[in-house]
Ligand SMILES: *[C@@H]1O[C@H](CO)[C@@H](O)[C@H](O)[C@H]1NC(C)=O
């Protein structure tokens with residue numbers, strides 16, 4: 001058994017300080033704790049609680065059974081140590097084995113397995129290794145956890161599944177004394193006839209045509225086509241695309257990694273089709289085509305390519321750390337006995353976190369406290385000066401455009417020196433700007449939904465959001481709790 005003497009000394013003197021701070025002529029006036037243990041009062045229902053020095057356990061620190069090869073824990077990355085009968089492996093005696101968390105290996109779980117080594121991303125997807133997990137950035141038209149799925153359904157401009165009432169435009173061109181109406185409902189790929197496409201009015205300086213898909217769908221591409229009017233080819237040579245989740249705020253598709261709007265190359269004649277992919281794919285309910293350069297007139301027939309959204313319950317990265325510490329914040333953080341090193345930081349609110357302080361807990365136990373996750377990676381860079389971090393800002397622009405679909409939450413309590421603590425009821429709020437917030441409501445009513453939380457210190461409680469919501473910020477507001485507000489969690493959803 002190895003132990004650093006200086007660490008032990010430091011730990012002991014630290015506990016002495018603790019004693020001075022917390023003993024105030026109470027049940028700890030006589031120290032009931034053995035072996036250097038520290039007696040404290042006012043925790044839970046017990047008269048006093050002992051904080052034991054490393055290697056000792058039991059209510060009064062008189063048990064030494066925990067001392068041994070597993071104490072202090074030689075296993076890294078939350079690996080669990082198990083004492084075994086001395087066995088011989090080659091020349092090495094082992095008194096313990098480490099049971100590693102998924103994603104870690106090695107005698108001491110010291111190796112973070114590179115899940116990308118097995119090349120899990122198909123069809124050109126780019127892999128990123130996480131703690132015990134990986135994520136694929138797919139290239140269109142492939143989607144899914146491993147980019148295994150083709151998202152290439154024709155959404156119904158040509159086939160008719162998209163109805164007239166779903167198509168609108170900034171203006172309509174009327175020709176031959178107003179007898180021919182080149183309306184948006186005609187903008188269907190391969191539409192035939194003399195009047196067979198949409199054309200914007202000639203005075204319209206900012207033309208657009210929009211399709212309301214009536215629900216959120218994934219879009220991977222668009223097919224465009226011109227038309228001919230009175231023997232003349234008319235078509236859109238270049239266009240931009242904007243999309244919206246709610247019909248109010250629109251985002252124009254950008255060149256990947258830049259601020260610039262992406263300009264798609266369109267048609268070159270009256271009849272042939274041109275396909276452009278959205279890469280990465282987008283999720284939207286409203287999609288708007290904005291002509292930039294037109295030949296003769298802005299005339300269009302078109303089809304949308306995409307697929308239904310499905311299977312959206314991936315862990316978003318509290319446990320795997322895809323969500324970084326900088327993305328997690330809270331109203332306040334509790335410190336056990338006022339000690340800094342026993343702070344219950346919001347960054348500790350990661351599902352299955354181990355350690356002495358292994359969850360978030362706020363200063364006050366009331367309904368004003370909250371923990372917040374920013375799903376927008378750019379947040380951490382927000383405060384930086386533009387000149388210095390120009391590249392980062394350019395890079396983060398892509399993330400700023402993104403909202404995530406949040407479909408559920410897993411919550412978990414924890415123990416503070418033996419006291420079981422958890423959140424039994426909570427509310428969920430979400431926001432796109434971090435300032436104005438919506439609270440998840442009960443279905444069909446205006447009451448805030450109260451989610452049932454945990455009942456013990458360790459088990460996972462999953463709640464599903466029906467319907468899922470789109471957000472860049474998610475807040476959990478504890479409503480009822482046991483002992484102290486104490487929370488570990490994971491968010492479920494997908495990267496739309
Ligand atoms: C530890 O202390 C408790 C009460 O303080 C006592 O009941 C128990 O027998 C002790 N155990 C050992 C191993 O000394």
Ligand SMILES: *[C@@H]1O[C@H](CO)[C@@H](O)[C@H](O)[C@H]1NC(C)=O
Pocket residue numbers: 228231232233269270271272
């Ligand atoms: C339109 O396209 C058809 C088929 O490609 C072609 O035969 C015709 O000449 C074109 N008309 C004009 C006006 O460009």
Ligand SMILES: *[C@@H]1O[C@H](CO)[C@@H](O)[C@H](O)[C@H]1NC(C)=O
Pocket residue numbers: 364366367368
């Ligand atoms: C929670 O406690 C803080 C500090 O005592 C107080 O300022 C705040 O108003 C309280 N909130 C509620 C909802 O009681």
Ligand SMILES: *[C@@H]1O[C@H](CO)[C@@H](O)[C@H](O)[C@H]1NC(C)=O
Pocket residue numbers: 443444
């Ligand atoms: C909510 O309203 C929808 C449509 O009116 C209905 O189909 C659904 O059953 C309602 N759900 C509940 C829980 O009342």
Ligand SMILES: *[C@@H]1O[C@H](CO)[C@@H](O)[C@H](O)[C@H]1NC(C)=O
Pocket residue numbers: 418420456457458459
């Ligand atoms: C806390 O959770 C663990 C693991 O589920 C369980 O073994 C233990 O009994 C719980 N502790 C208390 C005090 O409930």
